[in-house]
Amino acid sequence: MEAAARLLTEEGPNALSTRRLAAAAGTSTMAVYTHFGGMDDLVRAMVHEGFRRLNERMIEVVQTADPVADVAALGIAYRDNALENRHLYSVMFGGSTLGGFALNEEDRQYGRYALEPVAHAVARCMETGRFWPGDPRAVANQMWVALHGLVTLELGDYLIAPYTAESLFGWQVRSLLIGAGDDVETATASMRAAKER
Amino acid sequence: MEAAARLLTEEGPNALSTRRLAAAAGTSTMAVYTHFGGMDDLVRAMVHEGFRRLNERMIEVVQTADPVADVAALGIAYRDNALENRHLYSVMFGGSTLGGFALNEEDRQYGRYALEPVAHAVARCMETGRFWPGDPRAVANQMWVALHGLVTLELGDYLIAPYTAESLFGWQVRSLLIGAGDDVETATASMRAAKER
DNA sequence: CAACATTGCATAACATCGTTGTATTTTCGG
DNA sequence: CCGAAAATACAACGATGTTATGCAATGTTG
DSSP states (O other), X not given: OHHHHHHHHHHXXXXXXXXXXXXXXXXXXXXXXXXXXXXXXXXXXXXXXXXHHHHHHHXXXXXXXXXXXXXXXXXXXXXXXXXXTHHHHHHHTTOOOOTTOOOOHHHHHHHHHTTHHHHHHHHHHHHTTSXXXXXXXXXXXXXXXXXXXXHXXXXXXXXXXXXXXXXXXXXXXXXXXXXXXXXXXXXXXHHHHHHTO | OHHHHHHHHHHOGGGOOHHHHXXXXXXXXXXXXXXXXXXXXXXXXXXXXXXXXHHHHHHTSOOOSOHHHHHHHHHHHHHHHHHHTHHHHHXXXXXXXXXXXXXXXXXXXXXXXXXXXXXXXXXXXXXXXXSOSSOHHHHHHHHHHHHHHHHHHHHTTXXXXXXXXXXXXXXXXXXXXXXXXXOHHHHHHHHHHHHTO
């Protein structure tokens, strides 16, 4: 139900209640239990929708002749998706608890799956010699961890000037690219190219 | 009230209710309103206690002749504190919402303040030439972002073999040290020294 | 077409939550 | 030792998720 998604994105997780949702959708609270199994399953459906959006966002980052720029573009896409679905993001990755809802292993697997495009792009960086040879998934996980930290602190309003999320994001991605083996100059150029997409 | 802290650490944020707390403390729900102002202020007190523990943990990392090892030890201390107070940590940094509780700017300032020891250690690394000259707070923020991401994903059970939190943590800290200017060999040695404290 | 079964939702009720008001008990200063 | 003040026990209110019951719409079948 897109009414639930609207409530969650506009008024936050606390507004996502059966009665608020029933009022917004013009029905009764029972609709939640017929269409879903309960509040938990509704939240789970929201989470899956969130992962679907994230995957969509990652997949539509096209592959170019510059795989390092592709990696940077994937990082930008990841952050953009989190900022546009901030409440959903915090539920997806274990932040907001939202009543008795708890992630299960299947949910988490959806999250890990979103890293596949990054792993592929990193593999291409290694094949072309821009990155040192190694495990692409390890590098992708490294990037995920760093960007997740940035995004959650940004959403929690912990990052203020002069160390804004924007500047830290650029620094973070850049050091990740260089730490994976790229040269300083080419990494900077690839980041600029990624930003302009 | 340490009963509240025990409830939160042992049964999670959802178990922290006025009635559960009253039953655990052997009193009535009114005790929450006399000693604190309400549920929100009780959570806020818990959060402040969490920041106090974090600061304590960071401060007791002694300064040695190897400032890079000190930085690594601070990272270890940060992660250890988060793992030992996992539920509290998620409340402190905007993860769990816990009813209507919301962080205010004063709370966040407590969190940022915990970075001071890191900034000092980084400054010493720069003075001794192990790190490139630069803004110590910028490097400290960089480290914070990366470690916060690692910890939150670890607490959310997102990190599984072969990319465990343990291995990613080592990789993350190592690349941070090297990215800040240290050599590969000396950084590895300093990390080993930090781990053995 | 009519009787039936099934499905979906509205209404009401229940347990639990944070919170508030009132009365009672406890505490403590003079 | 007494009176004022603080702390607490008890009950109640609104709101939450959930369940039970009943009704109406819908589809199915003879």
